[in-house]
Amino acid sequence: MKKSLFTIATFARLNAKRFFRDKLAIFFTIVFPLMFLFVFGALTKNNGTVSFNVALINQSNSSFAQHFVEQAKSSKILKVDKMTTSLDQAKEKMKRSQLDATIVLPKGFGDIAQGVDYPAGQADVYYNENNKQGAQTLALILQQQFDVINAQHVKFVTPLSVDTKSTQSPSLNRFDYTFSGLLGFSILGLGVFGPVNVFPELKKQGILRRFHTTPLRVWQYFVANVISQGFVGLFAIAALFISSVTFFHLHMKGSYITFILFILLSIFTIYGIGLALGGWAKNERQAAPLSNLVTFPMLFLSGTFFPRYLMPEWLQTISGYLPLTPVVDGIRLIVTEGKGLFDILPQMGLLLGWSAIIYIIAFRVFSWE
């Protein structure tokens, strides 16, 4: 037993050392998910605000119209496409859904008619039938803005009005989903893509067969690899976590110990898939198609890139059983909802169940050459 521990410790230590010397491995395991984090983080940064892509075509010479255009360009709600100057161009772009709507200020818009001291006119909002809702909302927003301007010029009373009030309870923002999804993606990467590439290569070079001539046991080799990969995985996750806290204001609500334990369990489970695939495959050609078959559903259905609540219910039910889903859910529950070990028992149970199945298969199908 003591000898076994020494064997495992030595293999695990040298595996981990080798990883940190390998720039390519560091790139794919640590830097690559970080790049995803920054891309997705930037995409979800201005969450909560609605904005419209519009073309603004001004056919009027009035100073009011000019002023309106300037204001619209600096508006946060309107993203004015400066490249589009004619209605035909705009229609073309709307057809391709590049634009949500087009606002046209017709000739004479904002002119001050004789006998009054305020500008008048009618702005037209053009839209495509497939974007009706967006255009109507936009029209509503414009109407509101005009109402404010109208009120400055013509006094009128508003007996009925609507005001919005926030409930003050923080709901999950999009980055919270992005974060747990990316951690899931990172664990899938280091757990499956790594070993699926490494083991067939080791077999091809006869390195594993060489170990087979020594008393090294499959389980010792597995345990050593799980330990080193778990260690490396913690580094990758820590890099993602620290970047998220620093750059995207992620708030860690749960306990760090729970988080680390859960991450280790997740890596253990997912790495088992890589061990099974890589350990079974005799060469890369055998490994690649099967690993795609296994990882693609998880990549798209486990909530890594888009939240599962966007899926139809039947798909949510099925995808809930994929091994990566409890990983993504558990991380979100711990980090953004502050749940403890007891609350994530369903996720841990599912992971342990999968681990049992996966490792039994991995032991059965492993071959040294």
Next chain:
Amino acid sequence: MADNIVIVKNLTKKYGSKKVVDGISFSVRRGEIFGILGPNGAGKTTTLEMIEAIRKIDGGSASINHIDVSEHPQKIRYIIGVQPQSPAFQDKTKLKEIIELFSAAYGEKVNPTEMLKSVNLEEKANEYVENLSGGQRQRLSIAASLVHNPKVFFMDEPTTGLDPQARRNLWDLVKSIQKKGITVILTTHYLEEAEMLCDRVAIMDQGKIIALDSPHNLIKELLGRGFKKERHVEQADLEDVFIDLTGKKLRD
């Protein structure tokens, strides 16, 4: 009767209906260097792999130091060292770490520098394996196979692809391993190598052993049958024995 450390009886390996190794029997004496010669596809490597307990034995038996290979493969692994045909190591690993790794596989701790010194690589202890030449890699591999001081050392074509200097260096190394009391079993294509190194050789062809004796006796026996070389009337070497027995036909 000689003290036989390896005893092989009717050893057979089938792939489908083809017998790659066809009921061969031989014994290796403790402390000798035993060579297995043969053209490609003769079954040399398969024979070694069955005795090394990494390939299933389909028929017959093999034992090392009175331990049956099929029954106790794990026990066998503790007493043998194996040098594969083209040794490779995971890159980004230092030489001394390779030694650590292999000794750990036996659950042992050795002094890596000392092991590397025995194969003249102590100066490279902190270099990565990918920076080694072919001959150096062979030597590292030998050191790695001997970390647990095995009783029998298997070498599969140890000098294939090495330059003449590296080969001679390796021959010296093999002799020094024998001096430590380790029995060496090797396969080779090079007949002068077998003649130089081996106490006895078995010549294999088509899965069968067709001759087994010391190189000297094999040559003598051939000469005794009235064999004469065309140009050098009084001389023959092991290559002649080899070609005489296995034929001149080129096999891939």
